[in-house]
Amino acid sequence: MASGFPMGRRKTLLSPYFSYFASTSSRDLSGNKAPYGNNGRFSSVTAQIYLEYGITDRLDFVAKIPFSFSQYKDDYLNNVNNAPSDLEVGLKYNILHFNEQKYYFSAQALASIPAYSKNRNPATGYGKFGSELKLMISGSERSAYFNIEGGYRQYFGNPTGQVGQLTYISTSGLHLGKSNQLVGEVSGVSSFRSSQFTPANPASNTEFTFVKANIAIGQRLWKENWIFLGIFHDIVNRNSGIGEGGTLTGIFRF
Secondary structure (H helix, E strand, O other): OOOOOOOOOOOEEEEEEEEEEEEEEEEOOOOOEEEOHHHOEEEEEEEEEEEEEEOOOOEEEEEEEEEEEEEEEOOOOEEEEEEEOEEEEEEEEEEEEEOOOOEEEEEEEEEEEEOOOOOOOOOOOOOOOEEEEEEEEEEEOOOEEEEEEEEEEEEOOOOOOOEEEEEEEEEEEEEOOOOEEEEEEEEEEEEEOOOOOOOOOHHHOOOEEEEEEEEEEEEEEEOOEEEEEEEEEEEEEEOEEEEEEEEEEEEEEO
């Protein structure tokens, strides 16, 4: 969804996104794998709206509005929580472009705002305000495109404390004729602060690393409006649940 490409003055991108995630096992900080106790299983469905609006040819307003349906169930527990997650709002600025405006280098600053109660489990986040600074480089040729992002995210306040996270995404897309795309993506988060992983409440974990791989096929609907169907699987886990799932993403420009 997000990328280093600027939207352009008074142009809008609207992207609805749906994902399903399921996990029955985890790895500890040493990489040792173990199933959840008592036949435990965590699952979640996320529905999200992502918005970009071009204020100028280089400056964009960005916002993300997510909602999560989460469940942890085992032989003794059945915790369900349907709630918003962290709202994100901010600005993206195209610092430079080159090679006949085929390649772009941009920076993005976001504020993260909790929109839920942290009293229910599974929690949908830390329940704390945060911020993120991200750098992005994107490029496009006739038959393919790419996007690489790296960022640092900080959450503030007690009792969670100041949690720091590195975020990273690498995406590559290949045009298959005029109406189809094949997209591959590797993304992950590394979080730093001492914490034990709790399967029944994974969003409260503050020290972990996960990397997931996603592959998706895209179908053009009309003009530059697309729909993508994908599957993903975790490929690296430390102190986090091992999961897999699917995604459905729409891209609409106007």
